[in-house]
Amino acid sequence: MLKKWFSRKKNTDTMIKLTDEVSAILRKIIITLVILLVCSQAALQNHAVRHWLTGVDQREGVRLN
Numbered sequence: 537m538l539k540k541w542f543s544r545k546k547n548t549d550t551m552i553k554l555t556d557e558v559s560a561i562l563r564k565i566i567i568t569l570v571i572l573l574v575c576s577q578a579a580l581q582n583h584a585v586r587h588w589l590t591g592v593d594q595r596e597g598v599r600l601n
Contacts, residue, residue, distance in 0.1 A: 579585045
């Protein structure tokens, strides 16, 4: 019984380490995506960049049919 308890503790410790590593990776991914979102929104405030990236401003006010 004691051996089984130690085995569970080891599995629990391994699982905690794994979830900590995954959480750290996910946190880095989320921070990177938020930074990219802010940068892209800031870039779209510039008329030249917005004109280069999107075609919506060129078609604004033009009837499609």
